[in-house]
Amino acid sequence: MxxxxxxxxxxxxxxxxxxxxxxxxxxxxxxxxxxxxxxxxxxxxxxxxxxxxxxxxxxxxxxxxxxxxxxxxxxxxxxxxxxxxxxxxxxxxxxxxxxxxxxxxxxxxxHVVSEAGARFYVHLPRGFNHGFFLDMAEGRRWVREHVAARPGARVLNLFAYTCAFSVVALQAGAGQVANVDMAGGALAIGQRNHLLNGLNGGASFLPHDIFASWGRLRRGGPYDLIVVDPPSYQKGSFVAEKDYPRLMRRLPELLAPGGHALLCLNSPKLGVAFLQDGMAEQAPTLGFVGRLPNPPAFADVSDERALKVLVYRAPD
Missing domain, CATH: 3.30.750 (Transcription Regulator spoIIAA)
Incomplete structure (x- = not known):
């Protein structure tokens, strides 16, 4: 015993x-x-x-x-x-x-899990990340509702990982989603996620360094929605303090008139002001729409430490 x-x-x-x-x-x-x-x-x-x-x-x-x-x-x-x-x-x-x-x-x-009718492959026994980020549930809900009101929207999904945003956008009626991530293995899982949900077209999967691919991304635009969900720190790929401003300044040239950008940051060290001040300096033509709430299960003593998901809009 x-x-x-x-x-x-x-x-x-x-x-x-x-x-x-x-x-x-x-x-x-x-x-x-x-x-x-x-x-x-x-x-x-x-x-x-x-x-x-x-x-x-x-x-x-x-x-x-x-x-x-x-x-x-x-x-x-x-x-x-x-x-x-x-x-x-x-x-x-x-x-x-x-x-x-x-x-x-x-x-x-x-191992397949679901969220709001969408299904995703996950892998729990290995690695830091499991293939599906639970804290981004409100971001996915917003994308689903936003695209449903704009059928045929063109979407650019940066740092796409396993492409959950792409799945919900296409389910909501997006016309085309371009998924970009340096990790080809993650994108391969993203392709499987699309097939798992019966999505056989409408998405592209680009295993590229975003900062070396602006020309290609411009040619694929303009986009009605850009989702930006980078790691806060990933050596050799993305360091928020240094790289997020570089990304922000490119957004206006990629967005269609009236298009939206969803900016995400999961860093307890960087508050909301990091994103807002950066956008005011790097992309002043884009207007701040608001911050999405986090799922109640992720309640935090400080909004500044918690996940930040901000919505911006290009002028008409």
């Missing part, structure tokens, strides 16, 4: 969230300790990529913590899905490495 280990006191908020967790059908976050609203749990997150529960710790954790998590998840899953096996993956990570372990059950292969 396994020894009973004491429950670490700082974990009580996370364990309470597990005890009351619903059974999600779409992928989503259930606990966001990173938002600073749960003292002692700042290093914890809990996500569900059905049917898999994913716990993530941004600092090392001991056996007592993992045992407490396992007990809590097993108990809750027995209530939510009697007779079904628990599937739980745990990742411990920092800025340079991630250690991911399957703690219970078996992760589906392939």
């Amino acid at each position: 396994r020894a009973v280990l004491p429950v670490p006191a700082p974990m009580h908020a996370l364990l309470a969230a597990i005890a009351s967790a619903p059974r999600l059908t779409d992928a989503g976050r259930l606990f966001h300790g990173r938002g600073g609203l749960h003292p002692g749990c700042e290093h914890w997150t809990l996500d569900v990529y059905p049917p898999v529960w994913l716990t993530t710790s941004f600092q090392p954790v001991d056996d007592a913590a993992l045992a407490a998590l396992g007990d809590a998840l097993s108990a809750r899953w027995a209530q939510l899905a009697p007779g079904e096996p628990l599937c739980w993956v745990h990742q411990t990570r920092d800025e340079v490495r991630a250690d991911t372990r399957t703690m219970a059950g078996q992760v589906p292969a392939p």
Whole structure:
């Protein structure tokens, strides 16, 4: 019989969230300790990529913590899905490495999750990123609604990763989406995501360095919507402080009259003013429309630290 280990006191908020967790059908976050609203749990997150529960710790954790998590998840899953096996993956990570372990059950292969009717491939057992960013749910919702009101829109999806924005734009009626990312492997998953959703045309996949491809991007425009969702720091690819201004100054020449740009930044070190001041200096002809709210599950003690998603519009 396994020894009973004491429950670490700082974990009580996370364990309470597990005890009351619903059974999600779409992928989503259930606990966001990173938002600073749960003292002692700042290093914890809990996500569900059905049917898999994913716990993530941004600092090392001991056996007592993992045992407490396992007990809590097993108990809750027995209530939510009697007779079904628990599937739980745990990742411990920092800025340079991630250690991911399957703690219970078996992760589906392939693993497909859904959001608002769209379906996406994810890969939990390896790497930092899982193929689908849960915190961008409001951005995808906005793109879906925005494009639905502008059928046939031409969209440029920069730093496209696995092309979730492209999928929802085409589902909403976009005429053409150009997906650009240096990572050819991510774009290949993006192509599979399109096929998974029955989207057999309307998208292009360009494995290019954006900063070396302005001529090609101009020839493909002008665009009614440009989505800019870069990493905040990726050595050799994009460093926000240095590279975002370079990108901003190109937006006016790529946008159609009345076109919109969706600018995203996920950096706790850079506030809203970084984007707003940069746009005022680099692209003063584009008007600020507003900031999108983040999903409630990603609530943060500071709007300045949280994900920033701003909408700008070109003049008519």
